[in-house]
Amino acid sequence: MSAPSTSRESAAPVQGVIRQHAEQAFRHELSALRDRDTRPKPAGWSMSPWGVRTYLVGGMLDDGTEISPKYIGDARIIEIAIATLATSRALLLQGVPGTGKSWVSEHLSAAISGDSTLLVQGTAGMDESALRYGWNYARLLADGPSRDAMVPSPVMRAMGAGKIARIEELTRIPSDVQDALITLLSEKTLPVSELGEEVQAVPGFNVIATANDRDKGVSELSSALLRRFNTVVLPTPATLEEEVRIVQQRVGAMHRAMEMPTEAPALEQIQRVVTVFRELRRGLTEDGQTKLKQPSGTLSTAEAIAVVEAGLVMSASFGDGKLSAEDLASALTGSVLRDPEQDQVPWSEYLKSVVRERAEWKDLYRACKRAL
Numbered sequence: 001m002s003a004p005s006t007s008r009e010s011a012a013p014v015q016g017v018i019r020q021h022a023e024q025a026f027r028h029e030l031s032a033l034r035d036r037d038t039r040p041k042p043a044g045w046s047m048s049p050w051g052v053r054t055y056l057v058g059g060m061l062d063d064g065t066e067i068s069p070k071y072i073g074d075a076r077i078i079e080i081a082i083a084t085l086a087t088s089r090a091l092l093l094q095g096v097p098g099t100g101k102s103w104v105s106e107h108l109s110a111a112i113s114g115d116s117t118l119l120v121q122g123t124a125g126m127d128e129s130a131l132r133y134g135w136n137y138a139r140l141l142a143d144g145p146s147r148d149a150m151v152p153s154p155v156m157r158a159m160g161a162g163k164i165a166r167i168e169e170l171t172r173i174p175s176d177v178q179d180a181l182i183t184l185l186s187e188k189t190l191p192v193s194e195l196g197e198e199v200q201a202v203p204g205f206n207v208i209a210t211a212n213d214r215d216k217g218v219s220e221l222s223s224a225l226l227r228r229f230n231t232v233v234l235p236t237p238a239t240l241e242e243e244v245r246i247v248q249q250r251v252g253a254m255h256r257a258m259e260m261p262t263e264a265p266a267l268e269q270i271q272r273v274v275t276v277f278r279e280l281r282r283g284l285t286e287d288g289q290t291k292l293k294q295p296s297g298t299l300s301t302a303e304a305i306a307v308v309e310a311g312l313v314m315s316a317s318f319g320d321g322k323l324s325a326e327d328l329a330s331a332l333t334g335s336v337l338r339d340p341e342q343d344q345v346p347w348s349e350y351l352k353s354v355v356r357e358r359a360e361w362k363d364l365y366r367a368c369k370r371a372l
């Protein structure tokens, strides 16, 4: 059976969309890397593992092109992920929410296949057709089963085109549906019994799945399926500096994209938000001196990014265009008080015993007290 065509053959930047795909937003970096990369490429890949690594962790090409880091953290983790994808095993990115699993999966697909859009979002109500294929019922009734009446899933399209298929939140998919992946990953074929045909995967095909371990109602992977994946855990950022860099980079990109009439957020504001998040997440102040009660929320890096972004919008819309503690306070409070009853005590105690005591944090203390 011939390869079904993929949804998008080119990665031209699209103006006027809210969010560009990685291969659109970073088209110049990707094409510079493809041009300069002379190392051996695995079959079906658009660049070598070295090229993919450079795209993910950043670097400078010998012609002076700068590649921005997409993943900030231990480069070894990215190397293991890339090496996995070059084998016949699939990649499972695991970790608590907001550690960049979807982000890394998107960028790996963009670098390896030039296409990050072959995506299945895992849900509890999903059936096998989302991983295999469905039917256009009007055509099925009119003409009977035919290739034209078949609606291939993104996974089937990835197999035919030799690209990476992404499966988000794999553990939300019911176990029996997940198991549809077993044959697909081991035999690299997808039988279409209604037509007496099959789609055979061509080189370049592989799967990146993501799963977070904090979800309620997760469906554990069967051991047969787990064996077909290599699991790579994305950790929360190791140091304050690393986490500040992540937030600064994402917020900087958003600030540029929105062309807001504000100054770029000051480093010390970002540092304070990240410090609050890290201290509450760990239940310990950065200096290791004071133990803290931990709130129920995950307080992830992704949420720290959202707090600073919300603050920026507040300052652009209602403030003086300079990000202040006042602008940040309500989003910060909202992130910490995920459960308004249970989280009230840890937050109040933190404000009183830590925030109030830091001489240069007085403005933040006052603003957060008012936001309560």
Ligand SMILES: Nc1ncnc2c1ncn2[C@@H]1O[C@H](COP(=O)(O)OP(=O)(O)OP(=O)(O)O)[C@@H](O)[C@H]1O
Binding pocket: 070, 071, 072, 073, 095, 096, 097, 098, 099, 100, 101, 102, 103, 104, 210, 211, 212, 237, 246, 250, 301, 302, 305
């Ligand atoms: N180590 C990191 N390096 C760069 N960016 C990161 C890192 N960790 C988190 N981020 C940023 O955090 C944001 C959220 O990440 P993402 O949505 O990929 O998280 P996730 O792990 O998929 O979370 P969830 O389990 O909730 O789906 C992204 O914008 C990403 O840029």
Ligand SMILES: [Mg+2]
Binding pocket: 101, 102, 103, 168, 210
């Ligand atoms: Mg995700």
